[in-house]
Amino acid sequence: MTVAYPHKSNNGMGAREILPHVVRDRKLHLVMLNRYRYNEQHSCLDLTDLVEKLDGQPKELVRDLSHHIADEARHAMWLTDLLMELGADIGKPPGVSYINEFDRLIDQESYKQQGKLDDGLIGGLAAINVTEKRGCEYFSAHIKALKEAPKTEENIKIIKTIERIFPEEVGHVRWGNRWLAQIAKKSPEHRQKVEQAKRQYVAIEQAAYESGIDLMAGAELRRLNNLLEVANTLPVWERPQYLIERLPQTLLAPELQMTRIQVAQKAWQQDPQGFIEKFVPMFLKGLNQVSKNQQKAVS
Numbered sequence: 001m002t003v004a005y006p007h008k009s010n011n012g013m014g015a016r017e018i019l020p021h022v023v024r025d026r027k028l029h030l031v032m033l034n035r036y037r038y039n040e041q042h043s044c045l046d047l048t049d050l051v052e053k054l055d056g057q058p059k060e061l062v063r064d065l066s067h068h069i070a071d072e073a074r075h076a077m078w079l080t081d082l083l084m085e086l087g088a089d090i091g092k093p094p095g096v097s098y099i100n101e102f103d104r105l106i107d108q109e110s111y112k113q114q115g116k117l118d119d120g121l122i123g124g125l126a127a128i129n130v131t132e133k134r135g136c137e138y139f140s141a142h143i144k145a146l147k148e149a150p151k152t153e154e155n156i157k158i159i160k161t162i163e164r165i166f167p168e169e170v171g172h173v174r175w176g177n178r179w180l181a182q183i184a185k186k187s188p189e190h191r192q193k194v195e196q197a198k199r200q201y202v203a204i205e206q207a208a209y210e211s212g213i214d215l216m217a218g219a220e221l222r223r224l225n226n227l228l229e230v231a232n233t234l235p236v237w238e239r240p241q242y243l244i245e246r247l248p249q250t251l252l253a254p255e256l257q258m259t260r261i262q263v264a265q266k267a268w269q270q271d272p273q274g275f276i277e278k279f280v281p282m283f284l285k286g287l288n289q290v291s292k293n294q295q296k297a298v299s
Contacts, residue, residue, distance in 0.1 A: 015141035023145045030088040037079035043072045050124040075165045082161045102208035126197035129176030130205040139166040200233035
């Protein structure tokens, strides 16, 4: 079976490249921790929704999902306690939300149709699996970055919390791999559905990940390209409706525009000269990526 791993963004930025910069800036660091808290908290909702759809069958999976919910709730609790101890915010994190964008890109309606429960189960497990892998990538990179950072009292508290969470997240990935493999063994049709779901949710996760870190000029077009990548994983007859429903928010991207304004304001307030010399060229650099992508598409 295909094994899917998280990919870096279009600009080559992955967790190993991002986290060293984050841990050096306390404000960014606390925002990142709050994002972890928000994602762990939100995953409890998604897991509970899947349990309710299963309605008690199969029992073993419902049991495992219940344990998974308990783990995620405990992680959210640990991170909440940590953030409160550090005097940090525990409200909805600023910026484009990875988890909200992930939910937006899922075709929930197709799984509510008659006879689609099996597809919904496979899709739900594939979604959990791919997001857990991204989480593991970030927790691993975060631990590495903290070990290379100054051993302040605050950093020690943070690394202890993440090191408590990380092994359980690794266990969640193994659990997901095991269940997907088990379902795929039922029949060639099930195997095909599992492989298709993996391709679809890898594309969705990548699009959601990039939307959260790409604020540069031309991001809307890159978001559109990612949306098309997701649509191409769907059956041909489902693609038009999927695109029609998501195109407006993808191109207008109100959350992206607001985040850009907030980031630009902070950059200007902190260093007007640096804003002109560094921030603006960096922002416009995104247009070069659009041009390169267009050249690749033509060739």
